[in-house]
Amino acid sequence: MVLEKLGNSLRDTLQKISRAVFVDEKLINELVKDIQRALLQSDVNVKMVFDLTKQIKERLLKEEAPAGLTKKEFLIKIVYEELVRFLGEKESPIEIKKKPTKIMLVGLFGHGKTTTTAKLAKYYQKRGHKVAVMSTDTWRPAAFEQLKQLGSKINVPVFGNPKAKHPVDIYKESEPRLKEFDIVIIDTAGRDALSDELIDELNKINKAVQADERLLVIGGDVGQAAERQAKTFHDTCNVTGVIITKLEGTAKGGGALIACSVTGAKVKFIGIGEKIDDLEVYSPERFVGKMLGMGDLEGLLEKAREAITEEEAQDLGKKLLKGEFNLIDLYDQMQAMKKMGPIGKVMEMIPGFGQMKLPKEALQVQEEKLKKWKFILDSCTKDELEDPDEVMNAQRVDRIAKGAGVNPNEVRELLKQYKQSKKLMKSLKGVGGGSPQQMEKMMKRMGGGKGMPGMKGGKKMVFK
Numbered sequence: 065m066v067l068e069k070l071g072n073s074l075r076d077t078l079q080k081i082s083r084a085v086f087v088d089e090k091l092i093n094e095l096v097k098d099i100q101r102a103l104l105q106s107d108v109n110v111k112m113v114f115d116l117t118k119q120i121k122e123r124l125l126k127e128e129a130p131a132g133l134t135k136k137e138f139l140i141k142i143v144y145e146e147l148v149r150f151l152g153e154k155e156s157p158i159e160i161k162k163k164p165t166k167i168m169l170v171g172l173f174g175h176g177k178t179t180t181t182a183k184l185a186k187y188y189q190k191r192g193h194k195v196a197v198m199s200t201d202t203w204r205p206a207a208f209e210q211l212k213q214l215g216s217k218i219n220v221p222v223f224g225n226p227k228a229k230h231p232v233d234i235y236k237e238s239e240p241r242l243k244e245f246d247i248v249i250i251d252t253a254g255r256d257a258l259s260d261e262l263i264d265e266l267n268k269i270n271k272a273v274q275a276d277e278r279l280l281v282i283g284g285d286v287g288q289a290a291e292r293q294a295k296t297f298h299d300t301c302n303v304t305g306v307i308i309t310k311l312e313g314t315a316k317g318g319g320a321l322i323a324c325s326v327t328g329a330k331v332k333f334i335g336i337g338e339k340i341d342d343l344e345v346y347s348p349e350r351f352v353g354k355m356l357g358m359g360d361l362e363g364l365l366e367k368a369r370e371a372i373t374e375e376e377a378q379d380l381g382k383k384l385l386k387g388e389f390n391l392i393d394l395y396d397q398m399q400a401m402k403k404m405g406p407i408g409k410v411m412e413m414i415p416g417f418g419q420m421k422l423p424k425e426a427l428q429v430q431e432e433k434l435k436k437w438k439f440i441l442d443s444c445t446k447d448e449l450e451d452p453d454e455v456m457n458a459q460r461v462d463r464i465a466k467g468a469g470v471n472p473n474e475v476r477e478l479l480k481q482y483k484q485s486k487k488l489m490k491s492l493k494g495v496g497g498g499s500p501q502q503m504e505k506m507m508k509r510m511g512g513g514k515g516m517p518g519m520k521g522g523k524k525m526v527f528k
Contacts, residue, residue, distance in 0.1 A: 070318050071355040073102035074147075078140055078356060087135040092124045095139070106318025107287035112150075120146045147352045151322060155347040156305065156330035158277055160193065164248045168275035170266055170301055172293075173254040175283040176309040178207060180335065181251040182214035183343040184307075187333075189220060193246040198238060199224035200231035200269055201253040211251060218340060221245075231269045250275065258293070263300050270301070278303045279332060282324070283310045284317035291323030298329045309335035312342075391441060391449040391482055436470055437478045443467035452482065 077098040084091050096117045103113045120142060129138035158167070167184065169177050178199070185195045197215055199222065201207035208226040215222035223238040231252065242248050252269060255262045270278065280303045282290055290308070297303050306324045311317040311334050324331050331346045443464045447455050456479065465472040 152348040171281040203253040287319035290320035305332035439468040
C-alpha cells in the first residue's frame, strides 16, 4: 500500500476513537499526539505538522457535532477534512482540450521520468486517446531504447533520434507527424542537480514544443527536499504540476507529497508501483479516504469499468435476473479481477476492508489460488464449464487436475467456490425490483455498516 506505515498509524488512531467510551479533552490530546507522531515518522515538516494538529485540536474543542452525527463520528470527520486540506484539498486534473495536447516531463536523474512517460501514455490510452511518446534525452545512453521498449509493450508509437545531439532538433524532426495524435508525451533529459545548463536546455525545448503541461517528475524517497526541488523547478521552468513516483516503497513519501502540495505546482499523478498500470490521478479526498481505510469507491468503479465492458456487464446482469450462473461466468469474473490489479490494492478501495489488517502472506496465497483456478478452468471442456452441476464427477475432477497440474482437492475447492457464488447470485435475483427495505437488508448482508453522512457529494464513509 502507498504510505503503508502512515496509513496504519492513522487507522490505529481512528480505531482508538471508535473504541473510546466517551470523548473528552484527554482523548483529543492523545489523538493529536498520535497524528503528530505518524506524520513526523513519514518525514513531514515539523512546523507543518504542528500547524495541522493545532487546527485539528481547535476544531475538535470548539465545534459542535451537527445533527445526525455522534461526537465520535464528528471527530473522524474533522480529521478527514483537515488531512484532505493538508494534502492539497482539491484534485487538479489535466484537461485534454486540443489536438495534440503536449505534455512535457522534466526532472533530475533517477526519479523515473522515462518509466512515467510510458505509464502516462498507458493511462490516456486506456481512456480512448490516441497517444504517442517522444524521447529528447541526448544525455543518458540508451534513453531512447528504454522508451522504445516500453512503448512496444503498450503499442504506443515512439519518436526520437538517438544520433541527434540537440533536443530541439529531435522535436522539429518529428513535429509534422504529431498532428495525428490526441496526446504527445515528451521525455526530456535530466541532470544530477538543477544546473544552469539544464535550465537553459529545458527553456529551449519548451520554447520549441510550446507544451500545454510541464510536469515535474520527483521521487517520493526525497522526502521534505521535494519542496525545495518543486519550488526551484516551478520558479525557473514554470512547471504546471508534479508527478510523485516511488510512493509505494518509501517511508518519506508523506514528506514529499505534502511538500509538493504546498507549492504552486499541484500534484497531478502519483506512482503506486513498478508496473506500467501503477499510476493514479492524485485526488486528496480519495487518497486520504483510502489511507484511513474508508475505501475509494470512485477508483474501484473506474477500475471495474476498465476491466469489463458495458455489454459484458449488461449480459451478466441479464443472467443474474434469471438466476443463471456457470463456470464460464466465474471465469469471466476472475479475468476481470485480474485486470483490476492485485487483490491487496483492490481491497484498499472497498470501504471497511482497508481497516482490516490482513497479512500480506494471506493475500499472496489468494493471488496464487486465483492463478491455479485459472489453469483448472482452462482444462475444463465446454460441457463442464456450461453445466458443471450436471456433468462434473470424480473421474472428470481427476482428469481436470492432471491437465491443470494441480491436486484434485484444489479442483473441488474451486467447485465449492462456484457453488457459493451461484448461491449468492440466486439470492441477488430480483433485488433490483425489490423494496427499499429489501435493498437495505441486502446492503447490510454485503458488509455495510453505520454510515457517516456529511461527506462530499452525499457519500457515506463507513466505519467499523
